[in-house]
Every structure is written in structure tokens, then in C-alpha cells.
Amino acid sequence: MMAESSKIKLSVSIGPLTLQNPVTVASGTFGYGQEYVPYCNVSRLGAVVVKGINRRPRVGHNQPRLVETASGLLNCIGLQNVGVDEFIREKLPFFREMNTACIVNVNGSSLDEYIEVSEILDSSPGVDALEINISCPNVKEGGITFGVDPVMTERVTREIRNHTHLPLIVKLSPNVTDITTIAKAAACGGADALSLINTLLGMAIDPIARKPRLSNVTGGLSGPAIKPVALRCVWQVHQAVQIPLIGMGGICNGLDAVEFLIAGASAVSVGTASFTDPAASEKVLDELIDFCVQNKISDISTLIGSLTIS
Numbered sequence: 001m002m003a004e005s006s007k008i009k010l011s012v013s014i015g016p017l018t019l020q021n022p023v024t025v026a027s028g029t030f031g032y033g034q035e036y037v038p039y040c041n042v043s044r045l046g047a048v049v050v051k052g053i054n055r056r057p058r059v060g061h062n063q064p065r066l067v068e069t070a071s072g073l074l075n076c077i078g079l080q081n082v083g084v085d086e087f088i089r090e091k092l093p094f095f096r097e098m099n100t101a102c103i104v105n106v107n108g109s110s111l112d113e114y115i116e117v118s119e120i121l122d123s124s125p126g127v128d129a130l131e132i133n134i135s136c137p138n139v140k141e142g143g144i145t146f147g148v149d150p151v152m153t154e155r156v157t158r159e160i161r162n163h164t165h166l167p168l169i170v171k172l173s174p175n176v177t178d179i180t181t182i183a184k185a186a187a188c189g190g191a192d193a194l195s196l197i198n199t200l201l202g203m204a205i206d207p208i209a210r211k212p213r214l215s216n217v218t219g220g221l222s223g224p225a226i227k228p229v230a231l232r233c234v235w236q237v238h239q240a241v242q243i244p245l246i247g248m249g250g251i252c253n254g255l256d257a258v259e260f261l262i263a264g265a266s267a268v269s270v271g272t273a274s275f276t277d278p279a280a281s282e283k284v285l286d287e288l289i290d291f292c293v294q295n296k297i298s299d300i301s302t303l304i305g306s307l308t309i310s
């Protein structure tokens with residue numbers, strides 16, 4: 001198996017960015033990368049997408065902010081992060097010794113904040129691409145306000161495009177009526193690629209206390225429960241735009257990843273699965289390679305968008 005697998009071409013292109021393989025980890029589920037070193041070989045991953053970064057540190061929402069439901073994880077972390085200065089000083093150097101690409105997820109509560117954070121990261125060696133989070137359902141200001149409106153999506157994408165040379169990935173929300181409209185707007189604004197999907201807005205109630213289980217009342221649903229929604233979004237967006245997609249939502253094993261590639265994703269992200277098994281992303285990669293060997297696929301990119309509808 002080993003000799004055969006070494007012949008498979010695994011690298012994929014995400015616009016101007018080449019990844020050594022299509023398996024990445026989703027923002028907010030893999031810390032700043034370094035935390036997972038004891039559990040998996042981070043260097044083997046195509047990319048690590050780090051936790052969303054703001055201009056200044058954020059403490060996020062009060063506890064409780066993670067609740068397990070019968071069908072998925074609900075979170076209202078509220079974008080807790082160290083802020084861009086500490087990120088560059090303390091977290092980024094780790095990636096300079098890694099083969100894996102570093103994609104920085106960027107948050108903003110205003111257009112100016114998105115631009116400022118992107119500009120600072122643009123001049124920071126070790127950052128390989130920006131993923132713009134216009135889809136966080138858990139904060140009142142910024143984020144989702146941009147991601148549900150095509151005009152704002154195009155504007156924020158274009159403004160950031162004008163302030164960075166880095167590959168620009170825009171992360172889309174499923175909490176919209178027609179995701180293809182938002183995808184087209186981001187592409188028009190100059191995005192090199194899109195990632196999708198962010199979490200689905202949900203809530204959980206404690207019936208005895210008659211209170212919400214999350215401090216923020218509502219939160220984002222993730223995990224296997226959302227995979228069919230995510231696959232549908234990737235498939236729809238793949239038909240609507242020409243730029244590459246990074247697909248995510250409930251990916252737990254190699255076959256899940258294969259489904260996303262067939263639906264039209266050029267790469268995938270493993271998210272919530274890393275909480276039940278911190279080595280989940282490496283297993284997804286191994287199983288993806290096994291799939292290629294078993295099915296005599298010599299170039300993984302031939303899977304991308306290969307869905308046939310009779």
C-alpha cells in the first residue's frame with residue numbers, strides 16, 4: 001500500500017495557493033495548530049486554518065458556550081482569540097518550521113478592522129492565505145452582518161483584496177436563502193477561493209429550568225448532522241462560480257472527504273471531529289489515500305466536481 005500511495009498526486013490548488021494535500025482543519029477547532037502536536041502529525045496536513053483573529057484580543061462569551069445535542073455540537077464561543085499582534089509574535093513562528101500551510105481566519109466588527117488585520121498579516125512571513133470570516137453566527141457586530149448580504153460581501157471582499165497580496169478565501173454561511181448569490185458576490189469582489197460552510201444557527205433549551213443551555217441563547221450547530229446541508233451548499237456553489245472551494249461540515253472520515261471533493265470542493269476541512277479524536281484530520285488523510293489506492297486514482301484532483309447525475 002505504501003509504495004502505491006507514494007505515487008498518487010495529492011497536491012491541489014486553491015487559487016494561487018498550492019496545498020501538499022486537500023486535508024485541512026477548520027478554524028476554531030484546532031487552536032493555533034501547536035496545541036495538536038502531541039496528538040497528530042500537523043506537518044502532514046494540507047493546511048491549518050487557525051482560530052479567527054481580531055485586531056485586539058477578545059474574551060468571547062461567558063460559559064456555557066458549548067453544548068452537545070442529540071445531533072451535533074452547539075457553540076457560542078464568540079470569537080475568543082489572542083488578537084493579531086500576539087498571534088504574530090507567539091503563534092505564527094510555529095508554522096515557519098512546518099510543511100503545512102498556515103491560513104489565518106480573519107474576523108472584523110467593521111470593514112476597517114477586516115482591512116487592518118489583513119494588512120498586518122500581509123506583511124507577516126509565514127502566513128500563506130487569509131480566510132475571511134463573514135459568517136460567524138455568534139457575534140452581534142460584524143461577521144454574519146456582512147455574510148448574509150451580497151452587496152456587503154462584495155464590498156468587504158473587494159476592500160480586503162485591495163489591501164493584501166495574500167490568497168484570499170471568503171468563508172460563507174449556510175444561514176442564507178440562496179448561498180450562490182453570496183458566493184457570486186465574493187467572487188466578483190476578487191476572492192481567490194471560498195470556504196463553506198460555517199455553522200448553522202441553532203439553540204438548545206433546558207426544559208426543567210426553562211432556560212437556554214447556551215449563555216448567548218443561540219449558537220452554531222456543527223458536526224455530522226450538518227454534512228448533508230454542507231454537501232448541498234458545495235454542490236450548488238460549485239455550479240455557480242469558477243473559483244476553487246474548500247468544503248467542510250461534519251467531515252469525520254476519508255469517505256466523507258471524498259464526497260465533498262466529488263461535490264466540487266478542491267480541499268476539505270475537518271472541524272468538530274477533532275474534538276472527539278484529535279488525530280481525526282490525519283486519519284481522514286490516510287483514508288483518503290487508501291480510497292485512491294483502492295480505486296486506482298493516481299491524481300486526487302480528478303475527483304473534484306466529478307459528480308454524475310444520470
Ligand SMILES: Cc1cc2nc3c(=O)[nH]c(=O)nc-3n(C[C@H](O)[C@H](O)[C@H](O)COP(=O)(O)O)c2cc1C
Nearest residue numbers: 026027028052075133197198222223249250271272
Ligand atoms: C467551537 C467552534 C469554534 C469555531 N470558530 C470559528 C472561527 O473562529 N471562525 C470560523 O470561520 N469558523 C469557526 N467555526 C466553524 C468551523 O470552522 C466549521 O466551519 C464548522 O464547524 C463546520 O465544520 P464541522 O461540522 O466539521 O465542525 C467554529 C466551529 C466550532 C465548533
